[in-house]
Amino acid sequence: MREIHSVLRCRQLLRSHRRFYGLAASKQMKNAAEGRPKKIKFFVGSQRSNVEALKREKHLENSPGWIEAFCSQKENDLFVRVDTDFIRDQFNLHGLSNEVLDYHGSLRDILETYRGYFDEEAQKLYGLIHRRYILSTKGLEAMARKFKHEEFEKCPRSCCEDQTCLPVGLSDDPGVSTVRFFCPRCEDVFDPIAVQHRSVDGAYFGPTFAHLLLLTHPMEIKPCVKHPSSSGYVPRIFGFKIHKPSASSDDMEVA
Ligand SMILES: [Zn+2]
Structure with a gap:
């Protein structure tokens, strides 16, 4: 049990670390946009790393959503894009919080912008949601189209x-x-x-x-x-x- 908590804590720290760099860059961009360059705070520790964080943030602005990026991978060509309204309806996700580690972090990943990596637990959660979605009317229609298009x-x-x-x-x-x-x-x-x-x-x-x-x-x-x-x-x-x-x-x- 202690081991599971340690793994979970490590995963949360990793996610926080990745998000910190993104948030730091966002604050700097906001200050710059308001014409207050002298008040920019350096969250990362050096000017170079701040520039890199800004570049990463700019890159994220142009990134696709996690679902779109996941379904675009060659190995995921059997999957359809699950409607985000379906994912946001907690009724459809009942019981899945017991199936993955860091359920809330994984769910947030799936609904956000693709950040350049696919977390293993987020992929598992998406797969389990996908199984439920393709039994719904919309999901069946989406899979029927793939079948029809061979x-x-x-x-x-x-x-x-x-x-x-x-x-x-x-x-x-x-x-x-x-x-x-x-x-x-x-x-x-x-x-x-x-x-x-x-x-x-x-x-x-x-x-x-x-x-x-x-x-x-x-x-x-x-x-x-x-x-x-x-x-x-x-x-x-x-x-x-x-x-x-x-x-x-x-x-x-x-x-
Ligand atoms: Zn046959």
């Missing part, structure tokens, strides 16, 4: 004819398994082919999303009869198995 990996089976797959997680718990891809034609799951996806946590997509998307966005997908699922994967929505009511109907039901 931005996810393709099924490796030849009979599926380059069918675009959907990212799935085998568990809602982070750290259990990396992301997999579900093919709607052969209804099987595959490990990522792209190297940048092999370390993405499956919990950031979860077991429900892919099947909820197919249920709420019916599409004409010809099944691959040559290769029925061989991995033993069972599609589920909120923990419930999915089955097709009859051979003549393609509509899925949750049982």
